Amino acid sequence: MSKKSSVAIVGGGPGGLLLARMLYLKGVAFTVYERDESPVHRGQGGMLDLHPGTGQYAMKRAGLFAEFQHFARYEDQGTRLYDKHGLLVYQDDASDGDRPEIDRSQLRDLLLQSIPADSVRWGCRLTQAVPRDDGTFELRFENGSVARHDFVAGADGAWSKVRLLVSDAKPRHIGLTLYELAIDDADTRHPGIAALVGRGTMIAKGDGKSIFAQRNANAHIRVYAALPGEERPGFEATKESLAAQFAGWDGSLLQLFDAAKDTVRPWPICALPVGHRWQSRAGVTLIGDAAHVMPPAGVGGNLALRDAADLADALTGDEDRTIAVRAYEALMWERAATAAGEAMQAMAAGFAEDSLEATMKRISGVA
Numbered sequence: 188m189s190k191k192s193s194v195a196i197v198g199g200g201p202g203g204l205l206l207a208r209m210l211y212l213k214g215v216a217f218t219v220y221e222r223d224e225s226p227v228h229r230g231q232g233g234m235l236d237l238h239p240g241t242g243q244y245a246m247k248r249a250g251l252f253a254e255f256q257h258f259a260r261y262e263d264q265g266t267r268l269y270d271k272h273g274l275l276v277y278q279d280d281a282s283d284g285d286r287p288e289i290d291r292s293q294l295r296d297l298l299l300q301s302i303p304a305d306s307v308r309w310g311c312r313l314t315q316a317v318p319r320d321d322g323t324f325e326l327r328f329e330n331g332s333v334a335r336h337d338f339v340a341g342a343d344g345a346w347s348k349v350r351l352l353v354s355d356a357k358p359r360h361i362g363l364t365l366y367e368l369a370i371d372d373a374d375t376r377h378p379g380i381a382a383l384v385g386r387g388t389m390i391a392k393g394d395g396k397s398i399f400a401q402r403n404a405n406a407h408i409r410v411y412a413a414l415p416g417e418e419r420p421g422f423e424a425t426k427e428s429l430a431a432q433f434a435g436w437d438g439s440l441l442q443l444f445d446a447a448k449d450t451v452r453p454w455p456i457c458a459l460p461v462g463h464r465w466q467s468r469a470g471v472t473l474i475g476d477a478a479h480v481m482p483p484a485g486v487g488g489n490l491a492l493r494d495a496a497d498l499a500d501a502l503t504g505d506e507d508r509t510i511a512v513r514a515y516e517a518l519m520w521e522r523a524a525t526a527a528g529e530a531m532q533a534m535a536a537g538f539a540e541d542s543l544e545a546t547m548k549r550i551s552g553v554a
C-alpha cells in the first residue's frame with residue numbers, strides 16, 4: 188500500500204479528527220489510522236468544556252461551531268465544592284460562562300461525520316514508524332498492514348508510538364490515580380445525587396483525597412475518586428473498596444459510590460516532563476497528548492484541538508512545509524509548557540493538606 192504525498196494522522200481522538208477535518212476542507216489528502224476497531228468500540232469518557240481561545244477557536248476554524256452549539260451545554264458550567272462532611276463551601280452556577288460542556292462521544296461523532304467515512308482506517312494500531320532513505324515514513328500496524336506517507340502527524344495520545352521518531356521522553360505516573368464510576372438516569376432514579384452534583388461539576392475534598400462528579404448529557408453522572416499513591420494500588424478497585432478509602436466522609440458523598448454501576452475504570456495519571464520538546468524533524472510532528480500529556484486540569488482536550496488547527500494551517504499554507512511546521516512547534520511548545528506547569532501546580536495544591544482552601548481560592552479566582 189503506497190500513500191506517498193498524503194498526510195498520515197495516527198490517532199482519531201479530538202486532535203487527530205480536528206486535523207483531519209481541516210485538511211479535508213483544504214483538499215489535502217490524508218488518512219486517519221485509529222486503533223479502535225470501530226467508532227463504538229469503547230466509551231469515550233466524560234465531557235470536555237471547550238474554551239474560547241483553544242477548543243472553541245478550533246471548532247470555528249473547522250467550520251463546525253454551529254454543530255458544536257447544537258450539543259453545547261451552557262447550562263452545565265456550574266462548580267460546587269464540598270468538604271468531607273458534605274458542607275457546601277463554594278458554589279458558582281456560571282450560567283453566563285463561556286466554557287460550555289460537550290460529551291466526548293458527541294464531539295467524536297460530530298468530528299467523524301465531518302470527514303469522509305473511508306478516510307478513517309479502524310483497527311489500525313501503529314506498532315512502529317520507520318524513516319526511509321527517501322524521506323518518507325513506513326507505518327507498520329499490528330494487523331499486519333503497512334502504509335507509506337511523506338508526512339506523519341502523531342495524534343496517538345499519551346503513549347504515542349509516533350513520538351519515538353522525535354523524542355525518548357515517556358510519561359511518568361505523578362502519584363495520583365482517578366477511578367471512574369458511572370450513575371445512569373440520575374434525575375429520575377437518584378434525585379438526591381442530581382441535587383448534590385448540580386448543573387456541572389462537584390468536588391469534595393478532605394484528607395488529601397477528592398471525589399469529583401460531573402453531570403453529562405441525559406442526566407448521566409460520572410464520578411471520579413481521586414487517590415494519591417502508587418500506579419498499582421494495594422487493593423482491587425471496586426465501588427465498595429473505593430468507598431472504604433473515604434471512610435468517615437459524610438453519607439451524602441458516599442451515596443455516589445452506592446448508586447454507581449459496578450464497573451470501575453482506573454485512570455493512572457501520567458504526564459510528560461513540563462516543557463517537553465524535541466529537535467524538529469522534517470516530515471513528522473505531534474499534537475495533543477502525544478506532545479504534552481499533562482495532569483487533567485481541564486485543558487488537555489482543548490490544547491489538542493488548538494494544536495490540530497494550528498498544524499492544519501502550517502500544512503496547508505503557502506510557506507515551505509518544514510519551516511511552517513517548525514513555527515507551529517515553537518508556538519505549541521510554549522503554550523503547552525505554560526499549561527502543563529499550571530496543571531502540575533494545581534495538582535500539587537489540590538492534594539496538599541490545605542487543599543480545600545487552595546481549591547476554593549483557585550476556582551473562585553482569588554488566588
Ligand SMILES: Cc1cc2nc3c(=O)[nH]c(=O)nc-3n(C[C@H](O)[C@H](O)[C@H](O)COP(=O)(O)OP(=O)(O)OC[C@H]3O[C@@H](n4cnc5c(N)ncnc54)[C@H](O)[C@@H]3O)c2cc1C
Pocket residue numbers: 197198199200201202203220221222223234235236311312313314342343344345346347348365454474475476477483484485486487488489490491
Ligand atoms: C480523567 C480525565 C479527565 C479529563 N478531563 C478533561 C477536561 O475536562 N478538559 C480537557 O480539555 N481535557 C481533559 N482531559 C484531557 C484530555 O482527555 C486529553 O488531553 C485529550 O483527550 C487529548 O486528545 P488527543 O487527541 O491528543 O489524544 P486522545 O484523546 O488520547 O486520542 C488518541 C487517539 O489515538 C488512538 N491511538 C492511541 N494509540 C494508537 C496507536 N498506536 N495507533 C493508532 N491509534 C492509536 C486512541 O485510540 C485515541 O483514539 C482529561 C483527561 C483525563 C484522563
